[in-house]
Amino acid sequence: MEWIHIIGVGGIAMSAIAQYFLEAGAKVTGSDLNSNQLIEQLQKRGAEITIGHHQDNISADIKKVIYSDAIPEDNVELVTAKRYNLERLGRSQALKLITKDKDVISATGTHGKTTTSAMIAQVLEVGKQDVSFIIGGILNNFDSNFKINQGDYFVLEGDEYGRSFLKYQSELGVLTNIEFDHPDIYQDLDDLLAAYKEYVTNLGSYLVTNQQVIEQLKLDTLDLEIEVETVGINQPEATFNAVEIEERELTSYFDLEYQGERIDRFELEGLGDYNIKHALEAIAIGNYCGLSFAKMKESLSKWRGVKRRFEVLYEAEDKIVITDYAHHPSEVDVVTANLERIKTDKKKVVIFQPHQYIRTNRLFDDYTYVLDKEIDQCIVSKIYKVREEVSETELDRLGLKLSQIISSDEIHYYNKLGEIKAWLEEYNQKEQAIYLFLGAGDIDDFAREWVASF
Incomplete structure (x- = not known):
């Protein structure tokens, strides 16, 4: 049995990686500074987790040590793993390993990547695409941030922190928006823009974004070797456009236009143009993956959001x-x-x-x-x-x-x-x-x- 140790296992993404290895039949141990509900759930599933970082948590018998982006180089467990010459993987390297035989769909951007990737998972799941996912939030429809299946698609939240989203290959990608953030990683907005542009150029076949991002990155979509489609609200030039928006209490309604043609009226739990835009991004991915608009309308009507997102x-x-x-x-x-x-x-x-x-x-x-x-x-x-x-x-x-x-x-x-x-x-x-x-x-x-x- 392969032994995996995870430093910072209580984080939302790291806990999902731990679940993956548990389901794969590995022995999983881990550590974190404080306990939380995610750690308690992992312990119930058989993971052995220590509160606090100690060199005694590391054994020469461990096969892989996986560590969170928040773990510094001088962490006592990481230092001990180096001394034992154990294989060490950062979060994005672990995701690359987990998804190596899948077509990765990633959603990135300064805001909305969790909601968008979660909606994509919801659309593909209801569309019977047998989807796998690791997402930085608990999806209320699944009561989990993780699922593993035998299908071709694996949905990831493309995290720009530490330039993680550049360390694995995405076949399909969504870029929601760009604003300056993570000043501890990026020197300025130009540095951040360069990372997002690299993300786009590394995509395998398909990008969903909007006209503002195209202008920010100065993209010549004709020069890209991938298909690019846009979303918008009351923007008839967008490939996927939402019009006739109505809100009733905590629910939104909109008409979908695809390539200028009115398709149907959609219902979505959640308020605000940004939630509708994320729904359009998920619809674009679903359409590229061969789902019907009727099936996607059904899936979005059943959407129940992500924990900590309104x-x-x-x-x-x-x-x-x-x-x-x-x-x-x-x-x-x-x-x-x-x-x-x-x-x-x-x-x-x-x-x-x-x-x-x-x-x-x-x-x-x-x-x-x-x-x-x-x-x-x-x-x-x-x-x-x-x-x-x-x-x-x-x-x-x-x-x-x-x-x-x-x-x-x-x-x-x-x-x-x-x-x-x-x-x-x-x-x-x-x-x-x-x-x-x-x-x-x-x-x-x-x-x-x-x-x-x-």
């Missing part, structure tokens, strides 16, 4: 609780605009946790007035620190400064989640409200714990 955690007469992964300024702006457009007599409350000091500092001006909407109460928590050495004092300084520019209205700033809980309990006694929790850190765990206390 996910409704609780709904009752007195309150609704929603959580979303948004943390980049553009994401925060779009998601809070969705909250703003909901017609309700309830108050609207946003609790935002900025993510990563270096991102918040580098993109600081882009946060100006992103919460300046018809929202009744806004709370900012302390910045969630990731892979960076920064003092608590500096986190507070920048977080407080951020709270002063994100809206023209009064903003509450708290540096402890316990203080936010106390505020929520008091407010909840007085008002009926929709609570929207935003951020990629532990604010989601906090929201779920609060809901569990009702």
Whole structure:
């Protein structure tokens, strides 16, 4: 039996890789700094996981050591694996190994890659394509971020962090949008654009994108050796175009035009043009893979979203609780605009946790007035620190400064989640409200714990 050890096994992508090797019959061990639900699920399936990184976790009998992008070179387990001369694979190298006999479909972009790749998996699954996937979010339709099948297609979320999406071959690709992000990896926007352009030129046969990305990358689609199709909203020049958009409560409806011809009216759980655009991207991939529009209409009507993507955690007469992964300024702006457009007599409350000091500092001006909407109460928590050495004092300084520019209205700033809980309990006694929790850190765990206390 092959022995696989995974450092950082509790991450969303790494846990999926662990599931793959468990299903393949390997012995799987792993480690992480903290336990979570993903780790608990892996342990139930037979993985042996240690909390904390220790050199004793590494044995000379291990066949492969796979490590997360968050693991530094001086990690004690990685150093020990090097001393034993064990085979060591980063996340993207592991994905390359896992998908070597498949046609990879990857969705990438600054925003929306999780939702798009998840919709692609949903469309192909309902279309009986026997799809496999590893995606950076839990798909509510599958209650998993992983599935392995015997079919030809393997859907991956093409992560630009660490230039991971360039380290394996994608046959079909979706490029949703491009904005500057990950300042700890990319020097500037030009550096990021160069990586995305390399992604496009490495694709095997097909690209789905939009006219804005084509212009950003200065692509001459006639010079590319792949087929390129575009999506758009009220853009008749796009290959796949959505028109006659209507929203009712938390559901969107749109008419699909394909190459200028009206096809049918589609229903999609979720609000906002961006969700419709991601549905169009999934439709484009499905069409290329031979699915009928009728079958894709059926699959999207059954779509139930991805955890932490405008996910409704609780709904009752007195309150609704929603959580979303948004943390980049553009994401925060779009998601809070969705909250703003909901017609309700309830108050609207946003609790935002900025993510990563270096991102918040580098993109600081882009946060100006992103919460300046018809929202009744806004709370900012302390910045969630990731892979960076920064003092608590500096986190507070920048977080407080951020709270002063994100809206023209009064903003509450708290540096402890316990203080936010106390505020929520008091407010909840007085008002009926929709609570929207935003951020990629532990604010989601906090929201779920609060809901569990009702």
